[in-house]
Amino acid sequence: MAQGAVDALVVGGGIVGISCALSAQERGLGVLLCDPGEARRRASYGNAGCISRSSLFPMSGPGLWRNLPNYLLNRDPGLRLRYAKLPRIAPWIASFMKAANMSALRRAATALDRLTSRAFDAHMHLAVAAGATGLIQRKGMLRLYRTEDSFHKAAHEREILLEHGAKFEVIEGEGLRELEPALKRPFAKGVLYPDTGAVSDPGALLEAYRKLFVERGGRIAPATVDELSPEEGEWVARFAGGEARARKAVIAAGGWSHGLTRALGYRFPLAVERGYHLHLAPGEGPPLNRPIHDSGGYHMLAPMRQGVRVTSGVELAPLSAPPDTTQIDAAVREARGTLALGAPVENEPWLGARPSTPDGLPVIGEAPRHRGLFFAFGHGHIGLSNGPITGQVIGDLLLGREAAFDISPFLAKRF
Numbered sequence: 333m334a335q336g337a338v339d340a341l342v343v344g345g346g347i348v349g350i351s352c353a354l355s356a357q358e359r360g361l362g363v364l365l366c367d368p369g370e371a372r373r374r375a376s377y378g379n380a381g382c383i384s385r386s387s388l389f390p391m392s393g394p395g396l397w398r399n400l401p402n403y404l405l406n407r408d409p410g411l412r413l414r415y416a417k418l419p420r421i422a423p424w425i426a427s428f429m430k431a432a433n434m435s436a437l438r439r440a441a442t443a444l445d446r447l448t449s450r451a452f453d454a455h456m457h458l459a460v461a462a463g464a465t466g467l468i469q470r471k472g473m474l475r476l477y478r479t480e481d482s483f484h485k486a487a488h489e490r491e492i493l494l495e496h497g498a499k500f501e502v503i504e505g506e507g508l509r510e511l512e513p514a515l516k517r518p519f520a521k522g523v524l525y526p527d528t529g530a531v532s533d534p535g536a537l538l539e540a541y542r543k544l545f546v547e548r549g550g551r552i553a554p555a556t557v558d559e560l561s562p563e564e565g566e567w568v569a570r571f572a573g574g575e576a577r578a579r580k581a582v583i584a585a586g587g588w589s590h591g592l593t594r595a596l597g598y599r600f601p602l603a604v605e606r607g608y609h610l611h612l613a614p615g616e617g618p619p620l621n622r623p624i625h626d627s628g629g630y631h632m633l634a635p636m637r638q639g640v641r642v643t644s645g646v647e648l649a650p651l652s653a654p655p656d657t658t659q660i661d662a663a664v665r666e667a668r669g670t671l672a673l674g675a676p677v678e679n680e681p682w683l684g685a686r687p688s689t690p691d692g693l694p695v696i697g698e699a700p701r702h703r704g705l706f707f708a709f710g711h712g713h714i715g716l717s718n719g720p721i722t723g724q725v726i727g728d729l730l731l732g733r734e735a736a737f738d739i740s741p742f743l744a745k746r747f
């Protein structure tokens with residue numbers, strides 16, 4: 333089946349792809365979104381739901397060196413290495429280690445601030461149009477520190493947040509109990525990030541955005557693009573049973589983007605940071621009011637429609653590796669010490685893949701060696717937050733306009 337003429341093809345229907353598609357459509361372009369439609373496969377489905385203003389810090393920071401022995405021995409539940417699989421992502425690891433210093437961290441924070449300071453408004457722009465504002469609350473996110481020492485070790489982050497005007501409030505003792513009466517264990521300090529939004533069902537939010545796109549005349553090819561190539565001034569996407577053509581194309585296929593860019597001759601050091609979630613029924617006592625990150629327990633807990641969503645840390649393994657529940661099992665054990673929690677809602681944890689660059693910055697912008705091709709992937713831990721603002725940038729670029737702010741740190745040419 334050949335698709336009729338469209339102005340732009342968007343490959344990938346996670347939060348980044350659907351946001352690019354909606355934004356292009358809003359700017360008057362005819363858009364075809366190609367995505368196989370397997371909702372649970374998307375990182376956008378299973379994340380912790382935070383639209384985060386304060387996530388300015390890539391995984392790779394100066395603290396990495398301090399904790400390296402624990403990471404290498406898989407003694408830290410925050411990061412698990414599947415050693416047999418690591419040679420495949422050696423370039424990502426080499427660049428990741430190179431970025432583990434304070435000046436790289438500061439540069440990344442300055443760049444990410446351009447996205448996160450606009451992230452909530454960009455979501456609300458879509459959520460209002462999609463009638464989905466009921467899925468988003470803005471009560472902030474609470475990061476918890478079990479010891480004074482761990483709180484002090486994160487002092488540089490608070491300093492950088494202040495420099496960028498990102499709000500936070502340090503809370504302790506009675507204040508912490510008032511804010512979250514559900515907490516069972518004592519915490520030395522909490523830091524509330526009041527501007528962070530919380531999505532109560534990221535899968536449902538994505539579905540609302542998808543419906544909006546279709547209602548506005550957008551078309552969807554429910555297929556995996558096997559090949560994307562330039563032919564006679566057009567971009568041709570080939571998939572089982574058909575093909576589609578357009579003058580412009582966007583690769584927004586999350587952790588799968590690598591395969592498409594490699595076929596076009598790009599050698600980016602991309603990897604996926606896998607993560608798990610499991611819902612537990614709320615236990616007796618007061619409910620959890622907002623997402624919390626227990627920095628000592630290496631997990632997040634977020635109140636969701638389905639129950640309390642426990643999310644795990646990072647597993648470095650290829651997309652196709654079989655699941656290993658070590659981290660999510662540890663996260664659930666720790667979570668039960670933090671909150672009263674009931675039985676698991678599902679039998680199996682969900683597994684998803686954060687599309688990851690070693691410097692913690694997404695790749696956004698026109699492809700360096702191909703006219704009319706745009707990249708929008710690599711959003712790592714903060715893609716739910718920054719999908720819609722990425723969409724706005726791509727929408728402008730598709731029209732041949734400048735982005736509304738400086739996107740030079742995100743361009744692919746940095747690799």
Ligand SMILES: Cc1cc2nc3c(=O)[nH]c(=O)nc-3n(C[C@H](O)[C@H](O)[C@H](O)COP(=O)(O)OP(=O)(O)OC[C@H]3O[C@@H](n4cnc5c(N)ncnc54)[C@H](O)[C@@H]3O)c2cc1C
Binds near residue numbers: 369370557584
């Ligand atoms: C445990 C966990 C917790 C997280 N918590 C947060 C959080 O609280 N806040 C936050 O901002 N971020 C969070 N993230 C990160 C966030 O979920 C991701 O950065 C984001 O979802 C990435 O979106 P995406 O659209 O790039 O990729 P995805 O959501 O993975 O979507 C990619 C889409 O492309 C499709 N696709 C792949 N290949 C092809 C092809 N060849 N042709 C057509 N379609 C294709 C896939 O089927 C999929 O639908 C978390 C992630 C995890 C795993």
